[in-house]
Every structure is written in C-alpha cells, then in structure tokens.
Amino acid sequence: MDIFIEYGYLGLFISAFLAATILPLSSELVLTALVLNGLPPLTLVLIATLGNVLGSLTNYGLGYWASKTVIQSWLRMSEYEFVRAEERFKKYGIIALLFAWVPIIGDPLTVMAGILRIRLLWFLLLVTTGKFLRYYILATLIIQ
Template structure:
C-alpha cells in the first residue's frame, strides 16, 4: 500500500505540482461531489505569491471544465429519463432557469446549489457554450475574490 501512497503524496506536493493539483481538485469539486478547491488555491498562492494569477486561472479552468462535465451529466440524465413528475417548487425553479437561460450559470459558483445548477442546465438543454462561458465568469470571480480576500484579510496566516 505504501508503494502508491508516497508517489501520490509527491505528485500532490506543494509547490512542485501545485498547479496540476489545483486543476484536478477544482475539476472534481465542480462535479456533484461535495468538495471545495479554495483551500488548495490559497495554500499554493501562500507558498508562492507569484502563482496568484496562474493559480486563479488554472482553478477557473478546472472548475469550469468540471461544470461542463456536470452539464453533460444533466443532459444525459434527461435523455435517459424523458418524463418526470415535478413537485410545485421544482416547476418554479425549472421555469426560473428557463427564463434566465444560460445566464443562470453565472451562479454556478454558489455552494450547495451551483453544481446541481450546471446539471439542471444540461437537463433543460440550455445552450452548452454560453452556459460554459457564464460558468467561467462566475467561477473566475469566485476564485479571484476568495484568494485575494484570504491573502489580504489574513496575511499573517500565509506568511512564509
């Protein structure tokens, strides 16, 4: 068992593989799995502040790709199950999403509801590329604000 743990730890070590780790963790956290990628972004940037913009951009790319995968999961789920009986509050949410269309994916950065929102956008067959574009904008803003905020509000915690 130790034979694969040590290389895995070395692969995920900071700062040598920090950006690839950020990408993978951001991608996984944008699926329906409950996981956050922000601590990893802040850890890498605090270890090497020159990686601020690369870390934010790599996290945005990974999280956006994860959102796109979730969109396709929703699209496939809708294809597999064409007829669904919805509860009244679900019908309101679906109508709201249809009204705002791809722009609703700006909210994909929100905790708890953001990832399912991407899946529902796929379920509703909202246009893929506009959804991905709005996901990217929302996710970029989240990483930018959270990483800069953590470094600015708590500079002593991240001093090397």
C-alpha cells in the same frame, strides 16, 4: 486536502474539477494554501478556473445526455424538487449560470443547463466568468 496541495498546480486542477461535481470538496482551500506557499496567484486562478469549468461542463454533459431518472437519482431530487429546479432556472434564465460556483445550487444549475439544452457558448461564457471572478477575488483577498 493535503494531497491536493502536495501536487501543486495539478492538485489544484483536480480539486477544482472534482469540486464542480457533486463531490464535497473545497478547491478554495487548496488555492489558498498554494497562494500562501508563494505560487503565482494569477496562474493559480487560471488553473482553478479551468478545472472548475471543465467539472461544470461534465455536469452539463450529464444533463444533456443522461435520462431524467438518472439525473434525479444522481442529484437525489424528488420529482417535485426537479420540477421546481427547472421552473427556477427558466424564471431566472441563463444569467443564473454566473452563480454556478455557489455551493449546493451550482451543480444542479449546470446539470439543468444541459437538460434544457442551453447553448454551449453561453454556458461556457457565463460559467467561466462567474468561476473566474470567484477565484480572482479570493486570491486578491489572500495576498492583501
């Protein structure tokens, strides 16, 4: 994590981008450290949101263009788990994308949105809203 913190804004962007993929990273720790180091919270929130949304957009693209077999292998999902994830997504609808920031479920949600060909505009609006609010609330709690 220290290397991301050392690179400031760029480190936050990279950590947020990678955290939105299946890599086990925490952009929240980087954001927290940078806020505590005195960098402007709103700027950090916007940079983290942009990086995280672009990472989720990468997942969406993989879901949209990759084969089901590749996706199941990448997410380490059995056929049964894959079908259940698809059913859950369909049950809750696109509003579930507001929770794309939640660990463990967020990455499969964004991949499934690509598989199901969710309209890109709705994907971006919902994912961006959820991710922005998460970072904004975190930054607000840190500066209080």
